[in-house]
Amino acid sequence: MVSAYSSFSNGGTRVEPVSILEVKDQNGKTLFERKPTTGKRVLSEEVAFLVNSVLSDNNARLVTFGPNSLINIAGHTLAVKTGTTNDQRDNWTVGWTNGTVVVGVWVGNNDNTAMQKVASGVSGAAPIWRRIFLEALRNHTDPSFLPPSGVEQATVDTVSGYPAHDGFAERQDLFIRGTLPTGEDPIHAKLKVCRSSGKLATQAQIANGDYDEKEYFIFKASDLLAEDARTFWQKGIDEWSSGNSDERYHPPAELCEGSENLVVRVNTPHDHDTLSSNDVTMDIDVFSDSSIEWVKILVNDVVKDTLTTPPYSTTMYLDDGQYTLKFRARNAAGQEGESGEVHIGVIVPWEEATPTPSPTPQPTPTP
Structure with missing residues (x-):
């Protein structure tokens, strides 16, 4: 040894x-x-x-x-x-x-x-x-352990070891070059929770900004373990966490029930755009905790196209003129949502010209 x-x-x-x-x-x-x-x-x-x-x-x-x-x-x-x-x-x-x-x-x-x-x-x-x-040590020196060129220092989150984030406590640590964890921190996180119950906010609530953010610790057994071993370790982790009174050790796992569960957001075109081409690109995001069945594109209240797979984007030819666009979506739970109206002009200005008032005839004086 x-x-x-x-x-x-x-x-x-x-x-x-x-x-x-x-x-x-x-x-x-x-x-x-x-x-x-x-x-x-x-x-x-x-x-x-x-x-x-x-x-x-x-x-x-x-x-x-x-x-x-x-x-x-x-x-x-x-x-x-x-x-x-x-x-x-x-x-x-x-x-x-x-x-x-x-x-x-x-x-x-x-x-x-x-x-x-x-x-x-x-x-x-x-x-x-x-x-x-x-x-x-009477007869031998003890020189310092010096880092080789392949080791670098980084500022990391004190709890997780991921790059420092969200203003959480941080520390300096050493890494072999190229091994610093990347991506979103899965251990020490700010979770988006609904304001009423503290459960996880829905996609629709997040899209609307209707949520709070709270700090939590999320401890999960490694996916590299066999299923039986992972279950065994997770049980121990959960038992240990359950005995801790700190709220951060108890992250929510259930979604809260939002009042609006499907949100349709239009990325392009923008309301009041004047477009210089008859080929109009339409790009839409749909936020829902259920899968999306379809997104319908309405031009002047008439359905012109139906998209069934993401990304919800298409290019449509429109003649010169002014148009009102709406986008309607439905999810697997049967919930529907609709964007607001988007007013555009294709080649022509989006707004209607203000009519010039006719001059009021003046009465002719009687001699």
Whole structure:
């Protein structure tokens, strides 16, 4: 195990351990000398550095070990990992510097029976490990773990590790270049909720701006797990979350019942547009929590076309003139919605010319 951990100390290169470095005869003649070897690369420099960075960060282990544990040697840079096997049969502490020293200590019973008074690596192996390591530091340096060129720093959300957003608490973290999570944060989010019940706002309410935004934590078992394992982990996550009184741990899962469940929005043309072409492009968005069955295009109150699949966009030829457009949609739940009227002019101005008043005849004076 110590040999395996030495790969982190060596920046991702594993060197086979040796016990004999040199052999000399009684006259001081060198009979054997171990030559330095480059070893075998088993981890990238970037991965090794990130592990070293985490395991050398005393702040990262404060909750479990406290600020002044036996594995923290003030004034020195070293990474440490503790571990305990089932039933307290084995207890480890392994620590290392950047390329100069690796020390591992095992505590346990020779007959593999469970230990009675050792709770963790800190209380079992760590006291012995610390005494050995302090002695090793008398003759060895402990240079800092420096990031390789393939590691970059980014400002991330404190909870999720995604890029910082929405003014939530943030921190600096290190990433292998190209591995910073992208896209919308699925863990720490502002959810759009309806104002009345706090349930998830419908698409129609969101389109109308009729919602509030609230902060929530959304913890889901990984999709990479098999279904049984994912169900098992999700059960544990849900039980843990349910015991937390903080409202943020209880995101809504149901949609609220909005008063308007289907919204039709016209992107083009705009009301009062004067168009310079007879080919009129019409683009519509429909917001609904049910699938859309159709979108009808009405020109001067006459249905001219019906769209059944998104995107709801088409180009229609219209003669020169003034037109009133409306767009009507229906979803699978039988609900219908209609846009407001869109008044356009094709080649001609959209508005009707204001008639010029006829002059009022003046009475002729009687002689």
